Amino acid sequence: KAGVTQTPRYLIKTRGQQVTLSCSPISGHRSVSWYQQTPGQGLQFLFEYFSETQRNKGNFPGRFSGRQFSNSRSEMNVSTLELGDSALYLCASSTGLAGGVVDTQYFGPGTRLTVL
């Protein structure tokens, strides 16, 4: 079974631009979560989508948004980029159906975004 894939792997943008990152979950998984990883703050939760609906949300400004398609693929968009948005953006997929059992999240390799 193929793992979680993220595209692109590397991206360079300038301040003020906007960017869209893509995540394809493991086949059959309906939940996709997004995280931002920086050396200073570590991994921070952005949001989680399940069946095309945002189910959980972290404490990031409205410039960060996402969506999920009917095939469970997800995109994350950051508008009006700032220097501090430079980070590794990770997505993770899971079945989304915990049912009282802890649901394993499988992470992709990430997209390295550099804002100049």
Next chain:
Amino acid sequence: TQLLEQSPQFLSIQEGENLTVYCNSSSVFSSLQWYRQEPGEGPVLLVTVVTGGEVKKLKRLTFQFGDARKDSSLHITAAQPGDTGLYLCAGARGSNYKLTFGKGTLLTVNP
């Protein structure tokens, strides 16, 4: 405010040594997970602990969840160079889909 504090932040040891890394919080978690992340890759789940006082062993790795479900430790016996990586703990409070991560312990095992 970082809800999960990991220590030490960096650890460099020789092959064959034992080590313990810690993950502490003032908050209670419904479950706690340990991940290892290698350069250029995403985190890979090592173990999930859900019961206070639980101990899980995975070959040379031993994981413990505190009785009060606020802290956890990871002990590695006879470390090998292949154990090198960033070890992350992550806690879930209620929803398992909104993990809170510690900043990680960067372990280097020298041959």
